[in-house]
Every structure is written in structure tokens, then in C-alpha cells.
Amino acid sequence: MSLRTWMVRKVKNIDYKKMNNIVNIIHENTGKSKLYIKYDIFRNFIKRGTGYTDYFRGDYINLTEKEKDTFINTKSFYKLLAYLNDDRYKIILKDKLIFNMVFKKYLKRDYINLNISSFEEFKDFVKDKDVVFAKKPLGEGGHGVSKIDIKTCKDLKSIYNNLIKNGQILVEEAIKQSKELNEINPNVVNSFRIVTLYKDGEVYILNNALRINQDTTDVIGCTNDLYCSLNEDGLIDSNVIDDYGNVYTEHPLTKKIFKDVKIKGVDTAFNMCKEAAKLIPQYRYIGWDVAFSEKGPVLVEGNEWPGYGLIQFYKLKNKKTGHLKEVSDILKEEMKNINL
Numbered sequence: 657m658s659l660r661t662w663m664v665r666k667v668k669n670i671d672y673k674k675m676n677n678i679v680n681i682i683h684e685n686t687g688k689s690k691l692y693i694k695y696d697i698f699r700n701f702i703k704r705g706t707g708y709t710d711y712f713r714g715d716y717i718n719l720t721e722k723e724k725d726t727f728i729n730t731k732s733f734y735k736l737l738a739y740l741n742d743d744r745y746k747i748i749l750k751d752k753l754i755f756n757m758v759f760k761k762y763l764k765r766d767y768i769n770l771n772i773s774s775f776e777e778f779k780d781f782v783k784d785k786d787v788v789f790a791k792k793p794l795g796e797g798g799h800g801v802s803k804i805d806i807k808t809c810k811d812l813k814s815i816y817n818n819l820i821k822n823g824q825i826l827v828e829e830a831i832k833q834s835k836e837l838n839e840i841n842p843n844v845v846n847s848f849r850i851v852t853l854y855k856d857g858e859v860y861i862l863n864n865a866l867r868i869n870q871d872t873t874d875v876i877g878c879t880n881d882l883y884c885s886l887n888e889d890g891l892i893d894s895n896v897i898d899d900y901g902n903v904y905t906e907h908p909l910t911k912k913i914f915k916d917v918k919i920k921g922v923d924t925a926f927n928m929c930k931e932a933a934k935l936i937p938q939y940r941y942i943g944w945d946v947a948f949s950e951k952g953p954v955l956v957e958g959n960e961w962p963g964y965g966l967i968q969f970y971k972l973k974n975k976k977t978g979h980l981k982e983v984s985d986i987l988k989e990e991m992k993n994i995n996l
Contacts, residue, residue: 670708678712681900686717693717700724705731712901714978715970727978728964732996736983737961739994740853742938749939749960752793752826759932762955770825775816781827782806790824800824831956834948836890836919840912844869847945847956848886848925851967852933853986854940859930862982863967866919870898870908882907883966885973888926890919894972901971925953932958941983 679693686693700706700716706729711717714727728736748754756767768781782788786807792800802824809815819825831845840846846869851862868882882904885894896904896914906913929944932955936942943962946953968979984991 675708677900678708682712682717688717701730705729705734709965713965713969713971715976719976723976726981726984727968728980728983732980733964735994735996736980737941740940741960745936745938746960748936749942749958750794752791752795752957754793755958756826756828758935759955759958762928762932764949764951764954765829765831767826767828770816770820770827775813778816778827779812782812785829787830789828789830790819791826791828792823793826803830831947831954832950834920834950836917837948839910840907840917841869841909843872843909845947845956847947848922848953849962849967850925850929850944850946851962852929852942852944853983854933854937855986855990857937859933860986861926861930862986863979864926865966865972866892868896868907872909883969883972884914885967886919886922888923890917890922892917895974897969897971901969903971919948921948921953928953928955 675697679690679697682688682693683690696717697706697708697711700711701708704724706714706716706724706727710727710729714724716724716727719727748758753769756763766781768778770778773781786805788804788806790802790804795801800823802819804815804827819827833842833845837846847867849865849867851864853860853862864885865883866886868884870880870882880899882896882898884892884896887893892914898904904914925946925948929942929946932944933942939960941962943959945956945959947956964979968975970976980996
């Protein structure tokens, strides 16, 4: 897809309700007129490829032009990934079946491919499991994922046939979430995004974000989640926010106090992603999704086109510099090779 096509598609797919909600929030926070805010959003999109969500998350209305230069936007992210990532290797991350084969060491869970498995093999796979998850290999953003409670199933054959019919041919053993995450929200496996960058044989952690579901939904990423970042000791080192920048001191469902949270294995998760990234050095920039299980950190998936907006949301750490600076600090002189 060309850059022009991508930008045209973004304009066509504008969610005007969400954009107006964001404009209202900026208006309330700054006192600037809604008409000016919409004009400035449009101006920054034309000049920088910055969408209204990027504009809001970066707090562009309060940034200088020099500060804006440190933020990733639609144009720069497209060009950055085109330079860093060899497209021929994208399928390793994009196809969940291939991903599971390449990174099996880091999954720590069983899975089965229904494309090559009979009903008897499927029945044998699930017989000792309470819950499994069925996925479309090319599904994104939590879509195409179904939770199946095996203990309550009365007709496994129908389930098997329907999964194949729906293209949900990857069936995985459920991840049993760690005690620390269950105390925050036990209804879903909350995911931890770790962004890595490969350079000259070394892998660097650029940023991270823990995504926490607010409600009882059993699939992450389909609701207005909460977000924060963690340090190597497992402590929250940022604000805990939602998509609209509201700050939370406790989880709205479980009332868990966020300042008391300590997640075991964050340092292990960082090292695991560094190891995994070295298995695919041709793809230098990757967003890994990690779960904290009873067995320790496990890989859930790798994203060939990871969202960048969350990790440069100014409300997390009240920073006035963006993700492009984090990339530039690692690449240094190599940045001159990228025509942003």
C-alpha cells in the first residue's frame, strides 16, 4: 500500500463521533475554540500525517514545532518501518500459526492446527483442558478470537466443524494468568506490549505498556482499556489512563489500588523479547504482546505493524517528547538513511 493510499484511507475511515469527543476534551482542557482545534488537527494531518488520535495523545496543541518533530506520526511511521523491516519476513509475525512454530519456546502452552488435525485429534487435545481459545491466524486486535469452555460443551463435533468453517483453525490452551494480574482483573488475560529495536546484533527495549481491561469482557483490546508502563521491578512507573486520558488510581471493577501493584517477571519478559527478536533480525522493529502466566511471562503474539500511539501518550508520563526520539537515540547516525 502506498503512503498516499494509506492517508486517503485514513481520511475515509474517520470516526467523527470519536473525533468530536476528542475535540471536546481538548476544548475543556485548553479553553481553545472547537473550530480552531479542528483546523489545527487538519493542518497537522496535512503537514505531518498526524491523525486526530495522534494529535490528542501527543498533546500537539501545546507543543512547539521542534517538540512535534520528536513524535511518530502516520507519515514517519510508514517510512520508518519500510526502512527497518524486510517485508518478506512479515508473515512470521502476521500468521499466528507460523509465529507459534518459530517462537514455540516462548509460548509455554499447547496448541493445535485444525487445518491438519482430525476431529479425534481435536478431541484428544481438549480432553484435559477446561478452556481453550480459538483464533483466526490472520486476525488482529482481538477480533476473530473465541473463548470455548470445554467443560460445558455438549457437542464437540459441532464446535470443531464451526471453527473450521469460521477460519478459527488455531486453537490454543488457555493462559492461566498470574495472581498479581488476576487481582487487577481476572476476567481476561491482560497483555503487556514490549517494543524492541534491533541494531548491530543488539536488541533494545524502546518502550512498554500494560493493557488492562476495565470490565468483564474476556478478550483484551476490544473495549476502552486502561494503560500504564512498568519498570524492571514490576512497579507502575506512569499514570494509569484510559483512551481519553482520564487518570485512575484504582481499577474500576476490582478496586485494586494501582500504587500497590507489583508484577513478577517484568525483567524476564524484557529479556525474553530481546531473545525472540534475535530470531528474526530482518524485522528490526517489533511490538511483542506478552502475558504474565502462572508459568511466568509468555509470548502471545508479535505485531508486524504495532500501534505507536499509546506508548507516546503524553498523559502516561507527561513527556513532551515522542517515540521518534526513542528510536533516534538508538539508531543515531543511521536515521540519516530514512527520508522522513
